[in-house]
Amino acid sequence: MxxxxxxxxxxxxxxxxxxxxxxxxxxxxxxxxxxxxxxxxxxxxxxxxxxxxxxxxxxxxxxxxxxxxxxxxxxxxxxxxxxxxxxxxxxGCGVFASSAAMDKYMTKIIFKTHGLPQPKFLNFTREDVKKDFSSVKKLVQKILGFPCFVKPSNLGSSVGISKVKSAAKLESALLLAANYDRSILVEEGIDAREIECAVLGNEKPLASIAGEIVPSREFYDYFAKYVDNASKLFIPAKITAKKNEEVQRLAVQAYRALQCSGMARVDFLMDRKTGKLYINEINTIPGFTSISMYPKLWEASGISYPRLLDRLIELARKRHREKQKNKYSFESGSNWYK
Ligand SMILES: Nc1ncnc2c1ncn2[C@@H]1O[C@H](COP(=O)(O)OP(=O)(O)O)[C@@H](O)[C@H]1O
Ligand SMILES: [Mg+2]
The missing domain is CATH 3.40.50.20 (Rossmann fold)
Structure with missing residues (x-):
């Protein structure tokens, strides 16, 4: 059958x-x-x-x-x-992990409670920006400095994201992000290499070897991702075995913190000078073309694309079976509601 x-x-x-x-x-x-x-x-x-x-x-x-x-x-x-x-x-991931990972601000709150390393950040609403920009600006200057990154909390593909190099450019970046979401995230800018790790599994997630993206532009914006076809992908990432292990360990921790299941790709920023790793974000449905990072990382880690699909299907069925064991009702034996 x-x-x-x-x-x-x-x-x-x-x-x-x-x-x-x-x-x-x-x-x-x-x-x-x-x-x-x-x-x-x-x-x-x-x-x-x-x-x-x-x-x-x-x-x-x-x-x-x-x-x-x-x-x-x-x-x-x-x-x-x-x-x-x-x-x-x-x-793939269930309802909670999917929605938590889609919201960059909520992801950060969860990572923070787990003590995971990430760039410093501030969160503002559209109203904060429109009604009291001068306070917003003061906070950003005091806590994050420049360059900083301004992002709508819920989106992807770098849409609405700006790298802001001076206070003079902050307001327009915030207003751009505000077009896409009510919740806006501002992060300290890290001068970083971009490292990615694929994670697979339910209760016992496994991490692939790390890969690296070298964007064709100043940062990995929409054009560098899809349009100019000039960004480069390196598998494995040119980092030491020890760094690779650290990436894998943090990737699994981040995956667990968000209660992911099935699969996710965990993206990092690695400081060019110090080598410090920061978790940037988790993508719960990563790109899946035959040249995409997620399947390529598994291929390089010993799991072919067709086997990866088998595994994902198995994991989906396993999680479903596990869930059927939950009891959803409670018979109190009393008719208190009548
Ligand atoms: N704090 C940061 N420091 C340096 N670069 C960043 C930072 N945040 C984002 N970037 C750059 O912007 C890109 C897109 O940001 P990201 O948070 O990954 O959004 P998306 O969900 O749209 O991929 C990243 O791949 C990276 O190039
Ligand atoms: Mg990204």
Whole structure:
């Protein structure tokens, strides 16, 4: 009996196209002796093709759903909630980890309580920026200095992110970020190399060897990520074995802190001078094209792309089985509510 796998891709976010490319790679690599595969494309307006309604999707009774979606409405816990309601196993992180990782500010709060190293940060709301910019500016100058990075808390692909080199450029950067989110994060700028690590597993997560991104521009902005095709990827990262171990250890700690399951890619900033590692962010549905960092890191660590997909599907089913053991109701034996 083949397992019935649904690949959900496309989606309403700005990363619609990237998701299509990732899904194509996943579908090509899935072992057809083991799986029957149904592609489900979410259009930019939110239609689930080829289904007319979501009910139809769940009547098909898939064994596992694999969301290959990036950004809001795909990677942020919303679709994971839908899968939970339908009681269908799905690949990757659950609702909490997905939404916590999508919110850069909440991620930082959680990392802070776990004592994980990260750049200094401040959080402001859109109202703070619009009503009392002078206080915001004073705080940024006093606590973070320049350069600093201004980001909307909930987004990806570097959209709305600015590197701010002087106080004179701060307000426009904050207003730009405020277009995308009510919650805005400002971080101390680290002169850093960008190191990434792939993590795989549920209770006992494993870390891959570290890789490195060398952006084609001043930082890894939208153009360096998708447009100019000139950023470079190094696997393994050119760092010492000891640093690599530190990356792996921190990656697993960060993964655990956010209660991730299935998979995630943990991204680091490594200070060029001191070598100090800072955790930058966690991506719960990393790029999945055949040349993407996540599958490439596993390949270099001894797990081929098709085997990686097998493992993710197994992990999804395991987590689902584990969850079925939870009791959700309590019989008190009294009729207090009547
Ligand atoms: N504190 C920082 N110091 C130095 N560079 C940073 C910092 N924060 C972000 N960057 C740069 O901006 C890029 C995008 O920021 P990131 O937080 O990873 O957002 P996204 O979720 O859009 O990828 C990073 O890959 C890095 O190049
Ligand atoms: Mg990033």
């Amino acid at each position: 083949k397992l019935k796998i649904a690949i959900v891709f496309g989606g309403r976010s700005g990363e619609h196209e990237v998701s299509i490319v990732s899904a194509r790679s996943v579908m090509k690599a899935l072992n057809r002796k083991k799986y029957s595969v149904t592609p489900i494309k979410i259009s930019k307006t939110g239609q689930w093709q080829p289904f007319k309604s979501l009910a139809a999707l769940f009547q098909k009774k898939f064994d596992v759903v694999f969301p290959v979606l990036h950004g809001p409405f795909g990677e942020d816990g919303t679709i994971q909630g839908l899968f939970e309601m339908a009681n269908v196993p799905y690949v």
